Amino acid sequence: MTDVTRREFIRTAALMGGVSLFAGCTLFHESGPVPEYIKGAPGVDPIETLPGIDNVYTVCALCPGNCGICCRVAQGSVVKIGGSPFNPVSVRSPLPFSTPLEDAAAVGASVCAVGGSGIQTLYNPFRVAKPLKRVGPRGSRKWKAVTWSEALGEITKGGNLFGEGHVDGLESIKDSGERLSFLAGAADWGSLNAIRMFLSAFPGASLARDKAHLTDQIGVMAAETVFGRGTGIVDTDYARVRLLLSFGDAPLDSGTPLVSLARQISDARISGRLRWAVVDPRLSTSASKSDLWVPVVPGTDINLALAIMKALLDNHAEALRVPRNAVESLIAGRTVEGLIEPCGISSDIPLRLAGMLAQEAERSAVIAGRGILSQPNGLEAATAIFSLNRIVGSAPGSGGLTARNDEFLEQAEKRLPIDLSMDWSPKGLDDAAKALIIWRTDPVYDASYQAVPYLKDRTGVPLLIAISTEITETAALADYILPDTTYLERWDICELPASTTPPGIGLRSPAVGGFDRKTGRYFPILPDTKPMEEILIETASALKIPGFGEESPNGMRNAWGYYEKAVPAVLGAMRQAGFPVSDSEKDVARALARGGFFGEPKARRAVKTAPSEAFRLPEGSFAVYSAHEAAPEDALILMAYTLPFHRSPDSGLNQWLLEVLPENPLLVNVGDARRHGIGRGDKVTVTSLDGKTRLTCTAQLVPGIRPGVVALARGFGYRESGVAPHTVNGVTTEPDVTRGAGVNPADMAPLKGAVRVRIEKA
Numbered sequence: 238m239t240d241v242t243r244r245e246f247i248r249t250a251a252l253m254g255g256v257s258l259f260a261g262c263t264l265f266h267e268s269g270p271v272p273e274y275i276k277g278a279p280g281v282d283p284i285e286t287l288p289g290i291d292n293v294y295t296v297c298a299l300c301p302g303n304c305g306i307c308c309r310v311a312q313g314s315v316v317k318i319g320g321s322p323f324n325p326v327s328v329r330s331p332l333p334f335s336t337p338l339e340d341a342a343a344v345g346a347s348v349c350a351v352g353g354s355g356i357q358t359l360y361n362p363f364r365v366a367k368p369l370k371r372v373g374p375r376g377s378r379k380w381k382a383v384t385w386s387e388a389l390g391e392i393t394k395g396g397n398l399f400g401e402g403h404v405d406g407l408e409s410i411k412d413s414g415e416r417l418s419f420l421a422g423a424a425d426w427g428s429l430n431a432i433r434m435f436l437s438a439f440p441g442a443s444l445a446r447d448k449a450h451l452t453d454q455i456g457v458m459a460a461e462t463v464f465g466r467g468t469g470i471v472d473t474d475y476a477r478v479r480l481l482l483s484f485g486d487a488p489l490d491s492g493t494p495l496v497s498l499a500r501q502i503s504d505a506r507i508s509g510r511l512r513w514a515v516v517d518p519r520l521s522t523s524a525s526k527s528d529l530w531v532p533v534v535p536g537t538d539i540n541l542a543l544a545i546m547k548a549l550l551d552n553h554a555e556a557l558r559v560p561r562n563a564v565e566s567l568i569a570g571r572t573v574e575g576l577i578e579p580c581g582i583s584s585d586i587p588l589r590l591a592g593m594l595a596q597e598a599e600r601s602a603v604i605a606g607r608g609i610l611s612q613p614n615g616l617e618a619a620t621a622i623f624s625l626n627r628i629v630g631s632a633p634g635s636g637g638l639t640a641r642n643d644e645f646l647e648q649a650e651k652r653l654p655i656d657l658s659m660d661w662s663p664k665g666l667d668d669a670a671k672a673l674i675i676w677r678t679d680p681v682y683d684a685s686y687q688a689v690p691y692l693k694d695r696t697g698v699p700l701l702i703a704i705s706t707e708i709t710e711t712a713a714l715a716d717y718i719l720p721d722t723t724y725l726e727r728w729d730i731c732e733l734p735a736s737t738t739p740p741g742i743g744l745r746s747p748a749v750g751g752f753d754r755k756t757g758r759y760f761p762i763l764p765d766t767k768p769m770e771e772i773l774i775e776t777a778s779a780l781k782i783p784g785f786g787e788e789s790p791n792g793m794r795n796a797w798g799y800y801e802k803a804v805p806a807v808l809g810a811m812r813q814a815g816f817p818v819s820d821s822e823k824d825v826a827r828a829l830a831r832g833g834f835f836g837e838p839k840a841r842r843a844v845k846t847a848p849s850e851a852f853r854l855p856e857g858s859f860a861v862y863s864a865h866e867a868a869p870e871d872a873l874i875l876m877a878y879t880l881p882f883h884r885s886p887d888s889g890l891n892q893w894l895l896e897v898l899p900e901n902p903l904l905v906n907v908g909d910a911r912r913h914g915i916g917r918g919d920k921v922t923v924t925s926l927d928g929k930t931r932l933t934c935t936a937q938l939v940p941g942i943r944p945g946v947v948a949l950a951r952g953f954g955y956r957e958s959g960v961a962p963h964t965v966n967g968v969t970t971e972p973d974v975t976r977g978a979g980v981n982p983a984d985m986a987p988l989k990g991a992v993r994v995r996i997e998k999a
Contacts, residue, residue, distance in 0.1 A: 239409045242983075243842075246518075250486070253865035260920060266919065275742060275773075278838070288310055288314075288363070289311060289312070290310070291309075291310040291311075291322050291727070292307050292308070292309060292341070293307070293308040293310055293746065293748040294307050294312075294321045294323060294324075294338075294340050294341075294746075294830065294831050294832035295307075295308060295321075295725070295744075295745050295746050295747075295748055295832050296324075296724075296729070296731045296744065296745040296832055296833065297318075297348070297352045297355060297724070297731070298423065298425070298694070298724030298745070299351050299352060299354075299355055299450075299724075299884060299888040300351060300493050300494075300495070300884045300888075301423060301493045301732060301734070302403060302417055302492075302493035302494025302497070302734055303326065303328065303425070303494065303731040303732065303734060303743050304318065304320065304321075304324065304327050304348065304349070304351055304352055304494045304496065305320065305321030305323060305325075305326055305327040305328075305346070305743060305832050305833065306318050306319065306320060306321055306325045306348055306355070306750035306832075307319045307320065307321045307322075307325020307346070307832075308325070309318050309436035310437055310748060310749060313747055313749060313762075314749065315355075315356050315359055315725060315748055316356075316713070317353075317356075318348060318352060318353050318356060319345065319346060319348050319353075319357050320345070320347040320352075320496070321346055321831075321832050322341050322344040322345070322346045323336070323341065323518070323831045323833070324328045324346070324743065324832055324833060324835065324935070325497075325733070325737050325739045325741070326494045326496075326733060326734065326737050326743075326834050327346040327348065327494075327496065327497070328346040328347065329500060329504075329587040331739075331835060332344060334818075334827070334831060334834060334835070338388060338830060338831075338979065341831075342981055344375075347496040347497075347892050348496065348649070348895070349495045349496050349881070349882070350495075350881075350882040350894065350897070351495075351882060351883070351884050351888045351891075352366060352881045353723075353892065353893070354888055354891040354893045354894050355725060355728075355888070355919070356369065356890075357892055357893060358706075358723050358724070358725070358888060358891060359723050359725045359726070359749070359762075361706065361707060361723075361890075361985075362959070363707045363708070363959035363970075363973075364706050364707055364720070364723075364763060364766075364957060365705060365707055365708060365712075365718055365766075366389040366720060366723075366763050366765055366766065366889060367382040367383075367385075367718055367720060367765045368382065368384065368385055368717065368718065368720060368765070369381070369382060369708075369717065369718040369720075369965065370383050370384070370387075370388065370391070370398075370716070371399065371715070371716055372399075374627075375692070375693055375695065375701070375715075376443075376693060376713060376714050378713060378961065378962070378963045378964060379963075379964045380718075380792060380963060380964065380966075381696070381961045381965065381966055382965060382966055385765070385767075385775070386872055387405075388717055388719060388739055389775060389776055389779050390509045390779070391406070391717075392406060392407060392700070392702060392717060393406050393407045393408050393774065393776065393779045393780055394408060394690070395407075395408070395409060395700070396407045399716065401695065404553070404699050404716075405671055405672070405699060405700065405743040406699050406700070407439075407672060407776065407780060408780055410437050410439070410441070410671045410672055411438065411440075411459070411586065411782075411873070412425065412728070412778060413441075414440040414441045415441050415671045416441040416442070416443060416669070416670045416671055417430055417436065417439045417441060417442045417670065417671065417672050417673075417674075418442070418444075418445055418666070418670035418673045418674070419435075419436055419442070419443070419444055419445065419673075419674045419675075419676070420445040420446070420617055420666060420674070420675045420679035421445070421446060421447070421448065421450075421608065421676055421677065421678065422446075422447040422449070422450070422676065422678025423449075423677050423678070424677065425730060425731040425732065425801055426646055426729075426730045426732050426742075426807075427728065427729040427745075427800060428729050428769060428770065429732030430650060430653055430803065431770040431773060431775065431799055431803075432444065432656060432676075432769075433655045433656075433659075433661060433778055434653060434654055434655050434793075434799075435666045435773040435774075435776075436582065436659075437654070437656035437659060438777065438780070438782045441517065441670075441671075442555060442659070442665055444636045444641050444661055444663070444664070445661040445664045445666055446664070446665070447680060447683070448680070448683050448684060449509050450790075451663055451665055451681075452607055452610045452611055452615075452857075453470065453610070453617050454663055454789070455616050455619060456469055456470065456471070456557055456605060456610050456619055458616060458619040459605065459610075459619035459622075460614055460619075460633075461621050461624055462590070462620050462623075462855050463620060463623040463624050463626070463627050463825045463854065463855065464623070464627070464632060464633055464640075464851070465658075465853075468640050469640050469641050469735070470640060470641045470735045471604070471623065471633055471638055471639075471640045472604065472638070472639055472640070472734070472735035472736045473488075473602040473604055473637060473638065473639070474498050474602065474636070474637055474639040474736075475498075475501035475502060475504075475505055475511075475736065476485060476501070477596045477600065477636060477637060478505070478511060478600060478601070478602045478636070478638075479510055479511060479512065479600040479601070479637065480511070480512050480513075480514075480593050480594065480596075480600065480602070480603050480637065480718045481511060481512070481514070481601075481604070481637070482511045482513075482514050482516070482590060482593075482594070482601065482602070482603045482604070482625070483514070483515045483516065483517075483523065483527075483606060484516045484541075484542070484603070484604065484605050484606060484608070484609050484618075484622050485516065485538060485605065485606040485607065485608025485609035485610075486517075486523075486604050486605070486606025486607070486608065486609075487515065487517060487521040487522065487523040487524070487879075488502065488523055488606075489521070489522045489526060490521045490522050490523055490837070490878070490879060490880065490881050491606075491607070491756070491878070491879035491881065492736075493734060494734055494736075494737075495881055496745070497734075497736065497737060498736060501736070501818055502526075502571040506526070510840070511524075512528050512593060512597075513527040513529075514527055514528060514529040514530075514590060514593070514833025515527045515530055516530060516531040516541060517530070517531075517532065517533075517608065517869070518532050518533060518535050518874075518876060518942060518943045518948075519532075519536070519876070519904065519942045519946070519947045519948050520532070520652075520879055520939070520940075520941025520942065521732045521878070522881065524941075525941070529586075529589070529590075531586055531590075532580060532873070532942075532943040532947075533580040533581060533582055533943075534579060534580055534581065534943070534945070535583040535612075535876050536612055536614075537579045537580040537581070537862040538605075538608075538609055538612075538618050538620075538622065538858075538860055539614060539617060539618040539621050539859055539862065540576045540577060540579055540580050540860055540861050541576075541580050541582075541586070541587060542579075542618070542621040542622045542624075542859060542860050542917035543567065543568060543576050543621060543859060544573045544576040544577045544587035545570065545587045545590050545591050545625060546564055546567060546568055546624070546625065546628065547568050547571060547572065547573050547576065547587070548573055548588045548590075548591035548592075548622075549564070549594065549628060549629070550564050550565065550568065550593060551573075552588065552592070552595075553591055553594075553595035553657075555595075556594070556595035556598055556629055557629075558598075558599075558628065558629060558630035559627060559628055560626070562944060563854045565629060565853075566852070566856070566857065566858060566860055566999070567621070567624065567658075567854060567857075567859060568858070568957070569759070569858035569859075571861075572821050573587055573588070574915040577860045577863065579861075581943065581945075588701075590793070594628075594629050594732065595623065597629075597637070598629045598630050598631070598636075599629065599630040599631045599632070599633045599635060599636035599637070600631070600636045600637050600638045600670065601625075601626065601629055601636070602626070602631060602636075602637035602638050603622055603623065603625040603626050603631070605618065605619035605622040605623060608876075608878075609622065611660055614860065617859055618753035618862060620855055620859075621859050622977055624854050624855065626638060626655040628854070628856055628982050629836050632963055639736070639780040640735055640962065641732065641733070641734065641735035643733075643740065644814065645807070645811045645813070645814040645816075646732070646742075646807065646810070648810040648813065648814075649803075649806045649807040649809070649810040652802075652806035652809070652810070652909075653802070653803060653806060654784055660958050661865070666680065666688070666691060669696075669697040669698065670697075670698055671699060671700065671702075672698070672699070672700035672702065672711060673692075673698045673700070673702070674699050674703075674704065675701075675702070675703045675705075675711055675712075675715070676703075676704040676705075676721070676769055677713075677769075678711070678722075679693075679709045679710055679711045680711055681709075681710035681711040681713075682709065682710045682711070682715065682955065682981065682983065683712070683985065684983060685885060685983070688711065689714070690965075690967060692714045692910070693714060700716060700718045701714065701715045701717075702715060702716065702717045702719060702723045703715035703717070703718050703720075703999075704718075704719045704720070704769050704772055705721055706720070706721050706722070706723055706766075706860070707718070707956055707958050707959065708958065708963055709876060709957055709958050710955070710956055710958070710961075712957070712959040713957045713961075713963075716915040719767075719772050720763070720765060720766040720767070720945065721766060721767070721768070721769055721772070722747075722761045722763075722767065722768045722769075724745065724768050725747065725749060726746045726747045726748070726749060726750050726759075726761045726762065726766075726768070727745065727747060727768040727769075727770075727796065728744075728745055728746055728747065728768070728770075728797065728800040729744075729745035729800075730742060730743075730744060730795060730800075730803060730807055731743035731744070731745060731833070732805065733835075739834075739835050739836045740816075740834030741816075741833060741834055741944075742807055742811070742833050742834055742835075743832060743833040744804065744828055744829050744830075744831075744832055744833045744834075746829050746832070747759060747761075747763055747769075749761075749771065750762055752797075756794070756795075757794060757795050757797035757798050757801065758795055758797075759771075759795065759796060759797060768796040769778050769865035770796040770799050771795050771796040774786065774793050774794070774795060774796070774798070774799065779853065780859055794896070800862065804825050804828070804829065805820035805825055806820070807819045808824060808825060808828060808834065809852075811834065816834065816836065818834050818933060868993055869926065869993075869995075871995055872926060872993040872995060873909065873945055873946065873947050873993065873994055873995070873996060874945060874946045874947070874992070874993055874994075875923065875946075875947050875949065875982065875992050875993070875994045876946060876948045876949075877948065877949055877950070877951050877982040877983070878948055878949075878951070879949055879950070879951050879952070880898065880950050880951075882894055882897055882898075883898060883950065883952045884899070884952060887953035889953070889955070889960055890955060890959070890976045895975065895976070895978070897952075899955040899975065899978050899979070900934070900935065900953055900978040900979030900980075901919055901933060901934065901935065901949050901950040901951075901952075901954075901979040901980065901982075902936065902948055903923065903934045903935065903936050903947055903948070903996070904937050904940055904942050904947060904948040904949070905921070905936050905937065905939070905941055905942070905996070906938075906939065906940070906942050906943065906944045906946070907938045907939070907940055907948075908944050908947075909944055909996075910936060910938045910947065913996055913997060913998065914998055915936050915938075915996070915997075915998050916936070916938075917936065917937070917938045918935060918936065919935070919936045919998050919999070920933055920934070920935060920998070920999035921933070921934055921935070921936045921996050921998060921999055922996065922997050922998075922999045923947070923980075923985065923994050923995075923996050924995045924996075924997075925985060925992065925994055926993050926994065926995065930984060930985055932980040932984060932985060933980070933999050934949070934979065934980050947996060949980065949982040950982075951981075951982060951983075953978065953979025953980060953981060954977065954978075954979045954980040954981030954982075954984070955976060955977045955981070956977060958976060959972060959973050959976050960973065960974060960976050961977075
């Protein structure tokens with residue numbers, strides 16, 4: 238980009254960023270006060286109180302936010318999903334635990350568009366209804382339906398299962414101590430411990446986590462470097478914060494839980510208590526509602542963080558809450574101008590931000606979002622960003638920061654039959670495994686360039702099992718697909734997000750299906766589907782692992798048999814921690830009926846970290862982004878972002894959401910579009926610099942993205958999940974190509990973070 242364009246953009250960005258949320262204009266229009274219905278429906282929806290309507294309080298699972306929801310069930314079918322008035326994630330003032338359920342039915346609460354679309358996750362026409370076994374090579378899309386007895390028998394015993402030679406079953410893998418790996422995606426506390434309980438019986442077992450979880454772990458590692466071991470996930474305490482500096486974080490766009498964060502931010506902004514700056518190359522909804530939008534060059538956030546440190550050191554030494562030499566060692570003799578030059582922003586920005594931090598001090602919150610954590614230098618950048626909090630005295634549990642710390646869950650784990658001596662630290666899929674089980678994640682969609690070669694290699698992974706509700710891009714490569722239930726047909730124990738101040742636990746229960754209280758057997762709406770826990774229990778029973786199956790005294794007979802023990806274990810641990818709840822049968826039933834148990838709304842979350850005097854800055858200096866990175870003149874930087882109403886993978890194909898935005902356009906700065914001869918709505922080809930990868934999409938021209946950067950929303954461009962035809966028992970399914978509209982930005986990203994591309998009119 239030219240210097241003139243850059244200067245013009247910086248001037249425009251300063252004007253667009255220096256607006257307040259509800260007192261001035263945004264980029265496009267005037268903003269008025271937040272309407273009252275942000276708290277829920279303005280009146281009682283007639284469907285909520287009609288005779289014959291059951292209200293089932295449970296927990297959403299379409300994103301990591303774990304919002305409380307209320308499913309309206311008529312004649313066994315979910316007809317509406319709203320928010321739960323008991324859950325502090327879903328409502329500003331949650332109902333007391335003692336509130337009768339009939340009274341709660343008339344109280345509204347919030348749910349986002351994604352949560353409301355969960356009906357279509359349940360009634361997805363492309364759900365897998367029976368166990369499937371491949372009959373051609375992996376990925377050939379040819380299957381035959383088998384019984385559960387056949388599927389589990391072959392998986393446990395092994396043999397020449399596919400006419401390609403002998404495959405070891407789980408029985409021989411267990412006896413030999415060879416590696417069984419389980420790749421878990423969006424697993425909550427209850428389901429994750431059920432997996433650990435199963436894997437404890439396998440000496441060579443490994444619990445792997447998906448890309449999203451490993452990205453979150455980078456944030457945990459950075460926070461613990463600065464705030465001490467045991468800090469966990471750090472977030473903003475919106476009830477107390479006075480200054481929020483969001484690096485690569487857009488809580489009004491991709492925050493979890495979205496509705497709760499929007500409510501808390503709105504309250505803080507309307508009251509005039511909160512000032513907000515957003516560091517993001519794209520003018521997100523969050524950036525447009527902030528006081529200052531800082532559109533840095535992608536990947537240079539660490540430079541800005543260090544420049545703010547330098548500005549604090551030079552201009553606000555009185556605000557330092559750490560020894561001066563500790564900050565000097567991080568700066569390593571650099572200047573504000575030298576640090577900020579690669580960022581593509583005005584040099585007065587770090588000076589302004591340093592002044593704001595010095596003024597608010599411990600009432601500040603400086604947050605590193607996933608846009609930072611997913612960068613190649615994500616750990617170092619996040620550590621530098623979190624260090625800004627430490628420098629001005631902000632720490633989790635006081636002032637502007639909080640952290641999730643459900644210590645009672647550690648005590649509850651000791652009451653479950655899990656081998657706690659095993660190494661349960663999260664791992665990726667780096668090594669070969671004799672067998673791999675995959676649940677609630679789609680690594681092929683997230684990173685096909687890595688996952689496809691790994692999963693197609695039968696020598697590296699001889700037995701590949703997908704527990705899935707549909708034939709995803711990863712399940713399409715499996716040897717067996719075992720049909721899972723949806724989150725509306727299962728139990729789970731769910732942690733609350735760090736941004737939710739009242740401590741507590743969410744409890745997920747089936748909203749539909751049948752339940753035999755005598756045997757604990759659950760009957761989903763599709764008879765041959767099973768909750769993941771039940772699949773593992775039946776597999777363990779077939780392997781004659783003690784503690785599982787009908788024949789085991791006091792063993793886990795089925796999915797409810799596990800949660801019948803796990804829920805009292807958690808409530809008992811909560812009681813020991815001081816919560817007014819017990820593990821009695823009565824309190825267990827009441828908690829399940831209300832979707833969880835939560836502390837007082839004004840309760841302060843205790844944070845288990847080192848004492849404040851032991852909080853520390855990392856030793857040594859940070860590596861910074863170089864402005865002299867070689868790049869072709871016509872290269873642009875492609876970044877990916879998340880929409881507030883479209884989340885992958887669990888809801889990305891729900892038709893109600895696709896109707897809002899059927900495909901993802903390429904966001905292009907108007908100046909860049911003019912130089913490339915691209916007009917609004919034109920088809921554009923995006924090509925990697927090596928020319929090996931090409932995507933074609935529609936251009937959307939916007940002023941709210943910095944020149945030299947283009948952006949694509951995640952959650953589009955599926956190749957499976959109903960998009961492609963599959964043959965089952967000789968019958969080919971009818972695909973729905975509209976579910977595959979748009980492009981997958983992950984196809985352009987052989988490395989973490991943003992990538993350089995060329996664009997041209999198609």
